[in-house]
Amino acid sequence: MKKLFSLLFLCLVIGMVQAQIQEPIKFKTELKTLSGTDAEIVFTAVIDKGWHVYSTDLGDGGPISATFNVDSKSGVEVVGKLKPIGKEVAVFDKLFEMNVRYFENTAQFVQKIKLTGGAYSIEGYMQYGACNDENCLPPTDVPFKFSGESKVKSTASETPVVEPAKQEKKNDVTTKEEVKDTVAMMELVPATVDSTNAVSPAVAASDWWKPVISELQALGEEHSQKDSSWIYIFVTGFLGGLLALLTPCVWPIIPMTVSFFLKRNKDKKKGIRDAWTYGASIVVIYVALGVAITLIFGASALNALSTNAVFNIFFFLMLVVFAASFFGAFEITLPSKWSTAVDSKAESTTGLLSIFLMAFTLSLVSFSCTGPIIGFLLVEVSTTGSVVAPAIGMLGFAIALALPFTLFALFPSWLKSMPKSGGWMNVIKVTLGFLELAFALKFLSVADLAYGWRILDRETFLALWIVIFALLGFYLLGKIKFPHDDDGNKVGVSRFFMALVSLAFAIYMVPGLWGAPLKAVSAFAPPMHTQDFNLYGNEVHPKFKDYEKGMEYALQHGKPVMIDFTGNGCVNCRKMEAAVWTDSKVSDIINNDYVLISLYVDEKEALPEPIKVVENGKERTLRTVGDKWSYLQRVKFGANAQPFYVLLDNEGKPLNKSYAYDEDISQYINFLKTGLDNYKKEKK
Template sequence: MKKLFSFLLLSFVAYVLQAQIQDPVKFKTELKSLSDMEAEIVFTATIDKGWHVYSTELGEGGPISATFNVDSKSGIEPVGKLKPVGKEIATFDKLFEMKVRYFENTAKFIQKVKFTGGAYAIEGYLEYGACNDESCLPPTQVPFKFAGEAKGNTVAAKEDKSVKEDKAEKKDNADKTETDLAVSKDTVAMAELLPATPVDVSTGIQPAVASSELWKPVISELQALGEEHGQKDMSWIYIFITGFLGGLLALFTPCVWPIIPMTVSFFLKRSKDKKKGIRDAWTYGASIVVIYVALGLAITLIFGASALNALSTNAIFNILFFLMLVVFAASFFGAFEIRLPSKWGNAVDSKAESTTGLLSIFLMAFTLSLVSFSCTGPIIGFLLVQVSTTGSVVAPAIGMLGFAIALALPFTLFALFPSWLKSMPKSGGWMNVIKVTLGFLELAFALKFLSVADLAYGWRLLDRETFLALWIVIFALLGFYLLGKVKFPHDDDDNKVGVTRFFMALISLAFAVYMVPGLWGAPLKAVSAFAPPMHTQDFNLYENEVHPKFKDYELGMEYARQQGKPVMIDFTGHGCVNCRKMEAAVWTDSKVSDIINKDYVLISLYVDDKTPLSEPVKVVENGTERTLRTVGDKWSYLQRVKFGANAQPFYVLLDGQGKPLNKSYAYDEDIAKYIDFLQVGLENYRKEK
């Protein structure tokens, strides 16, 4: 009974230790012979859905590139560079402001080698970076070790044996539950093995060398407190509401609104049977929904979800979309009218007249879609581009569902309640006001797409202050237009301004004034998702920023003990996309920055820091020997063994002895939740004292 209890306890602890460790990429390594004197080291990866592995040579300032590294070799020499093979996706990353290349589902990297004669031996590792939409892994190493005689097929035979032995060894390790518990022992060994950290010149602090107490695992304590999870993708409800609002906007345009009474009257007069007329109107509305949902599905099926996501950040595509929106805006302002070829509409219309039943009603709905394109096209296009970034196969269809329901709703309602037609507002100048307002909005959003291309090519034509200046002018002009101070060709000469129009002008002018401080560096959170990054601003007076006090764990902990303050550990990376998002969206909040700067000692640990340790350190983790070569390796190891996690961003609050004060926090841009996370940690720290 005692043995059974011990086994269950060990199993539970092993499970807890692995609860947050993510392992989305599995690599297989082999040596393939090409000839008596040449071979290839092939790394083949299987990648979990939603994750991607970055390719080689991405350049500085970007994500972690795949690299081939040799620790020791004899009788064998690498030839050329590590070569990526397979379906490589190239796209512009708006956060890194550079083009990146990565693999999804599978990846393969090949390093060619040559034999110099006789016995050979080579040992080293492949290093790679992997991310998903919420987090990134630290630089991860895939070790390899080959030895043999350079004689024909003997190379492959030696490798086959090595692979089998390696697999057998891994299986043996997996069967031993106790090895999972070796982490705590490894931690103590790690603290003793790592070289002493030099004195921090700025503070004069000489910490105790990575004490075992500081490196002691606190995974079970964190599990008891509860873990935070990353923010999910854009919800289907949000996408549906966005599409619905777009449909409402399209509804009140001159292309759609005047058609409503004519269409409903046609259905009601088409048959003496009122019930049949209502049924036809329902069918008409349903046909509109089917047409637009089919359009959303067709877009996804043609391009694919990942291709749509890549397309949305492609520089050339964004230039084309910018030009398209400018043309549509000019059309809405009255410069010209964009229509699909009239013969398309006439052909569908004549077909509808020559047929009967449900098909004729469906063709009438299709005619509406063609005729109203000049008003609905820009709205639909913008909606599809926005939802494509979710990476969901069904997102465009859900967006189109919301759009179509809003568009079809009045046809059905007025058919059910014909008396409402009498109270329906007459077509007039107010619809042109809506159309011109949409033109201003399209012009503003067009600049967003131009900004992506500007960052991609490094033109620096649309820096943050330039972008904001243009938006200020656009929304100020919109306000003056709504007040009747600016006229366009299709506007009437009525000088009266209605109450609704006045309040719309007030909102637009207030928004323009709100953006003015951004010219001097104010964060402007309401437009942070649209404006270029803050670092593109030449003149910045804003000082409410958060910077880490330390980038070394032991130094920061010792300083915190001396100051009597709790610690906030920020596991981050130079190539971590969502880390930058959190810093831009959450840390810039005045209350968040005030709490971090005044009440905590912030220690940022970069898991991709390539600064070499004074000497490599070998550790045994879960039965597998690893070599820590860089400072980033050290912090990544700390995150795994102490906190049981390996993805960034990852935030944890500690007291002076390295014990958690609250549950950990991952990627979630909810400022209120982040403030609560910090305040709970402070309260628990004060209770301890």
């Protein structure tokens, strides 16, 4: 019975570890012999949805490139470099400020080798990097080992022929081993730390390296991220539809259309039904537009547009044209014969088709006002890469646009209280023009980073935004006039408050010219490192980048430890550092109350000598400092994605559940304070 309980406990621990270790990439290795003395080692991967594996030769300062590494070989010569095979996705990464290439769904890498004759053997590993939208995995090794016998027959008149003992050898390897036994813990336990920052293998186990996975689970460990992107897209589209309603092209049509349906039918119920049908037709038309965008371009192509420099320049110019149209420079209209033809067709038909064609006519005649809004929305939501994103955005837009037609049909008396058309609608158009002009700079910024022009650094971008929103404020106060504006000098209360908000926002951005973080615009402005003049210094830097040295320091000074598992190529790690760590409360707690140890799992510095350890019943070789920290994260904490933050006492025991990517500052502060409280209780 005691053994049974032990077995059940072991299974429980295994299940908890499996819940933390992510295994989104599965590789298979294969040795293929070709004609003559040629052969090749093929690495084939199956990639989970949402993840991507980076290609080869991406350059310094970027994500982990795929590389081919040999530990030992005989009777074999390596020919050329590792070659990626298949469809690569090439995009510009705004964080790394460089073009990157990666594979989605499947990936294949091929390394050519030459067999020199007789017995041959080759052993080594392929290393690669992988990320999704929220996490990055540490540099991961795909080990391989092949051996055999080949006979090379070579004369002056004959081409050497290779006759291997085995034509193909397959070696299935999963790239993310699971920690299935708490006994399979770190074998390079540091008894002493030498000057090279490497650890010396020791016989006795150290508490610093003991697994604490069960303790984290007891503290409520979880790493699920809430996906609210679809809700955000729908709300964005809905707000765009509400704005379109208030434009001169749509608002005056509402009472005319509703009155038409109610008057042409003696049966009031039928008139209401027709108005509902009209609204439903509007929804169908605009959702079909969103679906068509995806079918024409494809989800992956739309995702690539978000970082493609050429398309971002096109988007910039398009939004500038839309802004000029809203300012009154010209009208963007579809050919009048289109709307005339559809309108005449609606008059000649009856029933549901007639109502649908009337709704289609509305979409055509109102294009001069709705077109710029729809264009901006489609650009924004299409770059999410989701197949349904454009359709969801257009669903929100269409529901907002169709809502008044159905509501006023149900409650006709509301028509009397409906605000009359007037100059206020043109004010909304011009305001939208200013907003489109401001957002156009966002797309120009991406192109600027791609080509390295440095014409739109952070302070230049902010200066333009300050001017745009200040001019918007002056316009709303009536100090600036456009061609279609009324000559009246009175400014309404609503317009005054809008001006107040715009001018206040412009003043808010002024400190950003000297390096203030401006979290409200951090998603739009260029990165902080493009700032030429920066007086802001509220930054957090780790005290140590070595686990053992940091733990020793914390033990000597009686302070808790914050472990930051990060990476040079971790996008979301940089986001957390910029958006969360710069908060004064967060930085104060980390700098004063914790010993911060940042461990880079992609650090390429080699260990003094490779160290072989056993994990999940398999032997692994740790070659770099990054390998060591990645292994520590998997074995001690049962996780392998970054960013990953964990709070420890001086003995290496957790003080709170871990924290992953979440930019909620209040939650992060609570995470830190809970750890401090538990540390103080432990000491008492």
